[in-house]
Amino acid sequence: MQATLEQALKLGLREEEFEQIKLILGRTPNFTEVAMYSVMWSEHCSYKNSITWLKTLPRDGDKLLVKAGEENAGLVDIGDGWACVFKIESHNHPSAIEPFQGAATGVGGIHRDIFTMGARPVAALNSLRFGSLDNDKTKWLVKGVVKGIGHYGNCFGVPTVAGEVYFEDCYQTNPLVNAMSVGVVRIGATVSATSHTEGSPVFIVGAATGKDGIGGASFASADISGSSAEQLPAVQVGDPFEEKKLLEACLELIPTGALIGMQDMGAAGITCSTSEMSAKGEHGMIIHLDKVPVRQLNIKPWEMLLSESQERMLIVIKQGTEAVVKKIFDKWDIHCVQIGEVTKDKNLKYYMNGELVADIPAESLVLGGGAPIYKRDFKEPSYFSEINKFDIDSVIEPALLKETASNLIKLPNIASKKWIYEQYDSMVMTGNTQTNSPSDASVVRIHGTKKALAVTTDCNSRYVFADPYKGAMIAVCEAARNIICSGGMPVAITNCLNFGNPYNPEVYYQFVNAIKGMGEACRKLDTPVTGGNVSFYNQSEDGPVYPTPTIGMVGVLDSLDDKMTLGFKHSGDLIYLIGEQKNDINCSEYLHHLCGVKYSPAPYFNLEQEYLVQQTVSRLIDERLIKSAHDISEGGLFTCLLESAMVNNLGFHIYTLPTLRKDAQLFGEAQSRIVVTVKPEIHTFFEAELKSVPFLKLGHVRANDEITIDHENWGLVNDWKMVYDTALESLING
Numbered sequence: 001m002q003a004t005l006e007q008a009l010k011l012g013l014r015e016e017e018f019e020q021i022k023l024i025l026g027r028t029p030n031f032t033e034v035a036m037y038s039v040m041w042s043e044h045c046s047y048k049n050s051i052t053w054l055k056t057l058p059r060d061g062d063k064l065l066v067k068a069g070e071e072n073a074g075l076v077d078i079g080d081g082w083a084c085v086f087k088i089e090s091h092n093h094p095s096a097i098e099p100f101q102g103a104a105t106g107v108g109g110i111h112r113d114i115f116t117m118g119a120r121p122v123a124a125l126n127s128l129r130f131g132s133l134d135n136d137k138t139k140w141l142v143k144g145v146v147k148g149i150g151h152y153g154n155c156f157g158v159p160t161v162a163g164e165v166y167f168e169d170c171y172q173t174n175p176l177v178n179a180m181s182v183g184v185v186r187i188g189a190t191v192s193a194t195s196h197t198e199g200s201p202v203f204i205v206g207a208a209t210g211k212d213g214i215g216g217a218s219f220a221s222a223d224i225s226g227s228s229a230e231q232l233p234a235v236q237v238g239d240p241f242e243e244k245k246l247l248e249a250c251l252e253l254i255p256t257g258a259l260i261g262m263q264d265m266g267a268a269g270i271t272c273s274t275s276e277m278s279a280k281g282e283h284g285m286i287i288h289l290d291k292v293p294v295r296q297l298n299i300k301p302w303e304m305l306l307s308e309s310q311e312r313m314l315i316v317i318k319q320g321t322e323a324v325v326k327k328i329f330d331k332w333d334i335h336c337v338q339i340g341e342v343t344k345d346k347n348l349k350y351y352m353n354g355e356l357v358a359d360i361p362a363e364s365l366v367l368g369g370g371a372p373i374y375k376r377d378f379k380e381p382s383y384f385s386e387i388n389k390f391d392i393d394s395v396i397e398p399a400l401l402k403e404t405a406s407n408l409i410k411l412p413n414i415a416s417k418k419w420i421y422e423q424y425d426s427m428v429m430t431g432n433t434q435t436n437s438p439s440d441a442s443v444v445r446i447h448g449t450k451k452a453l454a455v456t457t458d459c460n461s462r463y464v465f466a467d468p469y470k471g472a473m474i475a476v477c478e479a480a481r482n483i484i485c486s487g488g489m490p491v492a493i494t495n496c497l498n499f500g501n502p503y504n505p506e507v508y509y510q511f512v513n514a515i516k517g518m519g520e521a522c523r524k525l526d527t528p529v530t531g532g533n534v535s536f537y538n539q540s541e542d543g544p545v546y547p548t549p550t551i552g553m554v555g556v557l558d559s560l561d562d563k564m565t566l567g568f569k570h571s572g573d574l575i576y577l578i579g580e581q582k583n584d585i586n587c588s589e590y591l592h593h594l595c596g597v598k599y600s601p602a603p604y605f606n607l608e609q610e611y612l613v614q615q616t617v618s619r620l621i622d623e624r625l626i627k628s629a630h631d632i633s634e635g636g637l638f639t640c641l642l643e644s645a646m647v648n649n650l651g652f653h654i655y656t657l658p659t660l661r662k663d664a665q666l667f668g669e670a671q672s673r674i675v676v677t678v679k680p681e682i683h684t685f686f687e688a689e690l691k692s693v694p695f696l697k698l699g700h701v702r703a704n705d706e707i708t709i710d711h712e713n714w715g716l717v718n719d720w721k722m723v724y725d726t727a728l729e730s731l732i733n734g
Contacts, residue, residue, distance in 0.1 A: 011038035046371035049502040061528035074530020085119035088180035088552035090535035095177040099144025104152040112264035119183030131172030155240035160424035162442035173540035193263040196281040207311040208295040258321035273314035278362035287340035378509035386599040415727035439486035454488030454555035461546035467602035472517035479553035487564040488555030495532035500544025510547040566630035567647025571703035579673030590667035604670040654699035
């Protein structure tokens, strides 16, 4: 039966897109075919409103082994015959409706992107955004998301090693849940998501197919509203133990030589995996849907094609290797069923009980093929006029700085995230080095080598809201700064671009300018973009969320001995600030939450100065001239110093500059600044090494845990630590 325009519109297609489908097919599509186009041409799968700008990002580099978008995840050479596979993706909308399963399946999905390329995941990270903790629903969302991440990761057996969490009112209805996975593989042992050679068997392996997740890609391509809970069936249900078996079976299969190609079934399920593998291999497939293992009766063909049931893979194997493949999956007690074969014809033909239910050219479904591409109008946001009104002189400096600092470290964006990360298994696989010697980025050893990876996720979305171009540059640079401070060399990034509705010209302005800023910073730092995820429609009746281009970055340490940590080491070590102190409180936690100023410009940032600071600190670490390094970010200098002091319970004494505001010096968040400590006997040589980089000697590390600033006693590190460690848990459970 032919589909109608009304059905197409209800599925999320536009009228002109429905007409384009008719032109592609040379006929009016049936409902099953329209449903397939609706998910593949959704924003979530096709990037139709973003791909034009994504192509402007730097996507080439000496260490990149595949270009952005060529495979399921980025692949970079890390030396000695090893490669790193990594990617970040969002699971925002499902987590807003069902936080436990939404977050859990986000973790499972991103791990599958890694091992479908033949790599073993060795680390998980996340980046989370929630509304105000004064709201009971926010507390429910936080508890559900954290439990979901912990449950899946802990059962699957991959450590969660790093992440970030922010709380802002704009995320009240629409939280953000971004999950990142990092894996390692020997160069040459990777698998491609492709199909070729007429007659090659096509198998579905892994879990049975159900009705969970149907239309999930379309669900992710619409605003969150009061009726979104009615779409609960669009949320997938995960089984981490099944995925663990699938991981081991897939990695066991690869060395047999039986594989031609492999792809996980994420968004759009069977539709996506069959179409993308076929389009890449320039072949087609015949698929018999009645052969697909199911866990529910009476699943319609379109439901089966759109289901996003988890823990499933599509594999194409060489003829004659069927017995080898089945033996491996039988060993792991996993479904392994041939559902079709590769054809020379480039069309996808789907049958149910012998009846042809859909016949579509594979290329017409996919990004880079027939999927539509749009360029939307954009205009400068009207709220910029409020930002431009800000005058630092309108903010009265606090008379009681110590009390202000105490209130500052209790803020949920600054306080310890201990309550969250203690629910994650961070030590499984024994690769995480952070437990006793924390550094700005998480450092993960690569077993069997001297090497280690430095990994991080970063984005201060308030900065991006204030200035999308500068804010996105800051996100890239903070990620690189964290890796530099950990002794690593930044290699490449993946990104998760969370924005509101792209049809809103002000939202699209944020997106376009964030892409421009990201691209400029990546070119300067030589950290090309390996791929990632675009998540539009993070918007509700309350309006769009802050523009949040989350950066996932990977760096390399040639030896774990090169690791630099953030904690103060010895009494008497001198404390230096590398970078420049500024009279700047713009966009700071202090200004926003303690002073109540909602609109202010992004903090001071200069890309050339940032690059110089990073190169300088990297050289100082290489030459073993510093004992610790910690970048200044949220909360400013005082928070940075306190975090360094708490590691080994060592106090500090510093002086402020009389020429600058004390609140700006202690709580301001001007960028491109790193605090380091140096043995006093080499300070002359150390200062000579700084050359043209601005620096300031702040003071020294103390033998006891006392803190003094300008000779005023600020109490004991242990007392500050008690407040810092318990504030978030009190807000969530209080």
